[in-house]
Amino acid sequence: MNTSRSTTPIAASTWPVFVLLAIAGLFYVKWFPYYNRAFTAASTHSIGASILMGSAASPPTPSWSAALGYALAYGKAIWQAMVLGLLLGSAVQALLPVRWVARLLGKTGFGSVAAGGLLSLPGMMCTCCAAPVVAGLRERQASPGGAIAFWLGNSVLNPATLVFMGFVLGWQWAGLRVVLGAAMVFGLGYLVNRLVTPTEAQAADARLIELVDEQRAGSPFARWISIFVRMAVRLVPEYIVLVLLLGAARAWLFPHVGPEIGNDFVWIVALAVAGMLFVIPTAGEVPIIQAMLSLGMGVGPAGALLMTLPPISVPSLAMLARSFRPRVLTIVAVSVVGFGIVAGLLAVALQF
Template identity: 25%
Template structure:
């Protein structure tokens, strides 16, 4: 029964600490993409025919702006992918969002040492691009078909699927800056009263932007798209959070620490797999790795866990399968685990 209690506690903690402050704003940002961003703009920067240097460059540093976890990134990923993004840039964004979290990298360097902080930063940026490119190459036929469909469609867009023309750049920027500020405010751990004051001011500003620059139809479409994404992601996500919590009770920390000492292939692979299965909310992976290092974990496996853990989780995997399908989801998961394992082994030799 302990694993059921552990899963329940994990689910309640997630609902209490993360859902309202992080996940809900992320859904509204993703829904806003369908209303405020034109299809042409998405295709220009992230589409299958977009300039690769621009699309992968922008996607690979996205995490420095969004302090999100592996689950909060999902609605944002689904939003740009459904809007027409190429698979490679979308996957780069999916990995980079939680992996290159600026707050987590700074925290890693301070708590675990500059070497692990730098290794995490460089490894995350490089692998975000490498994994995205690998997915694009492996599924290049589908990407070519997608590019052909986009070219045949030209600049047109189905009004039933959203406002294809998008909003003017200044209005779009103001809209998303406010929504991102709401997301960041919930991630920064502000004192309760301060958070409520900041949130109230941001919501008032959002209301003004909607009243002045958005039509009633656009607001309704925004809410409809947000609800659609929530219905797709939330049920699977909550089941995954429960299972990840149950896993904590099944696998003792002491056993994991003993198994990932040194710098062997087995230790790095195990750290990558365990990190990929566990759910880490933003920043929580750092103190866990610190504890494991104190118990004898090698630095190579520590970096492997830091690279695989924030970017993947059991809930994250289940939702990615819903969005991409089983084959692409398994390919992405495998690439992350292999990349993290390889990096850990190389890092552990220095």
């Protein structure tokens, strides 16, 4: 994409605000709490109860109580990160120089994918909390592949989750996640970028010129507030409804857990699909898998959940429905299930 024009004076004066917000917000919401939580994981080999079904062998039957109970537990775990995600997603559009995003993430080669994946590492957000930032990047003409790598990398390559996983589940699980996670983040990002047509690239270049002109007009902070409100009004209501529905439907997605859930291929596929659809907070897969393994579930289905619970969910797919073409999100969803199946088969073959 064309990035020849210089940064506007207004944009040049506002990017430090974005950097300060990102560092302070991530320190308060993610870095400091996870630093302390790592010591808990190392000493107790646990980071808490499974949000999916607690200590029970089955999720609660579908009901309003089950929906509300899960939504409240989930909301308590992620609300600060969601607010930060909305602030950052709107700030990307209002405070950062337009051409900076295009220069770093706008090209359709592997470079933007690598940049997106690496930038995701300090974020450590769950798939839904990262979605507003991804939407903001796409509004500023980040390439589809770069944005996908950033989105998936936040949860799949989360350094804190990998540490928790090593102490709680075992380092072989963390190693499996790193290898397949890197392939998912960078491989899917590259694949998505290869699907960009010349017409789409030209349209992105034209839109970039329009965005540069828009950034020269008006107050960036007034624009930030306006974009934040619009994003919150558009994304949050549908997000809440979908979380409620998934909370109620837990018993339909996940079976009674016991030794009968073995390493059969059918169970691996079924749990891979369920994990892709369901929504969890950051690192929520660790206690979920720990609880299921303690109840006798096979390592194959556990491996499937390892790779499918964190990266995407029905709510995050819905939140980004306007940011990507439907076939891109379909490819990502199907590929995540495929990675889950591979992870399950590897867990069995390697005798985890």
